[in-house]
Amino acid sequence: MTQGALPGRVGNLTAEQEEKLKEFWVATLQVFGVLEKDANGHADPGANARTRADTGGSGKKDKDKKKKRMSLFRRGHADDSESIASQDSSQTGSSDSDDKYGQTKEFHDAIATLTPESLRATFWSMVKHDHPDALLLRFLRARKWDVERALIMMISTMRWRASDVHVDDDIMKNGELAALEAANGDDKHQRRLGEDFLAQMRMGKSYLHGLDKEGRPMCFVRARLHKQGEQSEESLERYTVFTIETARMILTPPTDTADYAPVKFMIKCFEANYPESLGVVLVHKAPWVFQGIWKIIRGWLDPVVASKVQFTNNNQEMEQYVQSNHIIKELDGAEDWTYKYIEPVPGENDKMKDTETRDKLLKEREVTVNEYEKSTLEWIHSTSADVSSIKETRHKIANSLRDGYWVLDPYVRAKSYYDRVGMIQPSGKPQFYPEATAKADPTITAPALAPLPNGIAKPIETSVDDLD
Secondary structure, three states, rough: OOHHHHEEOOOOOOOHHHHHHHHHHHHHHHHOOOOOEEEEEEOOHHHHHHHHHHHOHHHHHHHHHHHHHHHOOOOOOOOOOOOOOOOOOOHHHOOOOOOOOOHHHHHHHHHHHHOOHHHHHHHHHOOOOOOHHHHHHHHHHHHHOOHHHHHHHHHHHHHHHHHHHHHHHHHHHHHHHHHHHHHHHOOOHHHHHHHHHHHHHHHHOEEEEEEOOOOOOOEEEHHHHHHHOOHHHHHHHHHHHHHHHHHOOOOOOOOOOOOOHHHHHHHHHHHHHHOOOOOOEEEEEEOHHHHHHHHHHHHHHHHHOOOEEEEEOOOOHHOOOOOOOEEEEEHHHOOOOOOEEEEOOOOOHHHHOOHHHHHHHHHHHHHHHHHHHHHHHHHHHOOOHHHHHHHHHHHHHHHHHHHHHHHHHHHOOOOOHHHHOOOOOOOOOOOOOHHHHHHOOOOOOOOHHOOOOHHOOOOEEOOOHHHH
């Protein structure tokens, strides 16, 4: 992919941007209780080992940590270059015109109610297979390299993930098979959620397929399939989060003429909770009425996000962004591919029942996380003489975190349609055109199409044509 070469990314930082990244790590590790200040008010790298060793801290210690973290934003120290706050929080709170989602309040709520350990755990759960620096850099770029605002954004996002929508401990952990089981269950509310979620998966209201010219995964949103009131708002939001979070697994939304609720939620996701994750939005062959709708929607968007929205009316215009042979036939293109949903089947998530192996892998990951945090502290306090070797060490540990995640993945994340068709591979290396690859090499078979163990029948394929 070409994104690695873009400015402000891992491996392509200016000296000033690298300093901002260091400042962001200092702020982050202070919030996590990994890095504290010494008696002179300077960052204390030795606190890392002490904090990690003191896992059974008393309630008083927890309260003391919270007070220290809250004070970071209550007062600044002009003579302390490592202070993460340069002004009173009231000056950067709700009066900030960029804080349209109330993230400053969410930040303070998170600091006041969540322990440093839980915030740290949420962060590393959010990292998954990503490079930790890359995650922080997205928040920095989204907040124009303002460390304080980036921290507010990141912590409020972590609170949203853990407390509001439960991304990792519900939506991704339970997945499609749990939705199928709920749809066949007795609980009325859960049955409706399961039915609505699967209805959207089966019709392919949105789906991931292929790459654009920049090597970015593409998400297709079939706005015509969205009917206001057909699914509950909760199920729409769960489906949206599931799609975006699944797209993260391979690395990379719909409008109707009157239903703005899902549009607003998608905008909030990309602006507030998944910053710098959107490459370009192509609105293809939009009806004339959309011109009025776009004027309303554009007013909700951050100017940077709005600038990524492009309108195309024919394939010639679309070919500026997507190779002609990768424009699907549904859009009158040359690629003979159609979305066909493959149903989840009992037994596909059996590894998640093996909690012993899961816990062993989580402990191994914690060791690697500690190593990364330690090397990050060394990098923060490094001199020019030894910085190259420390950077290399951090990079190697980040690769170990990535590889280790894919070993852990089947024990913490339910399989999705994209696992079943072979787009998400067990190794973590995505296959964006699994069917074409299988045709080119008959020895390659998509996992979902192979005979399943324990005598389970091959999954049923469905498409939008099967719906009334």
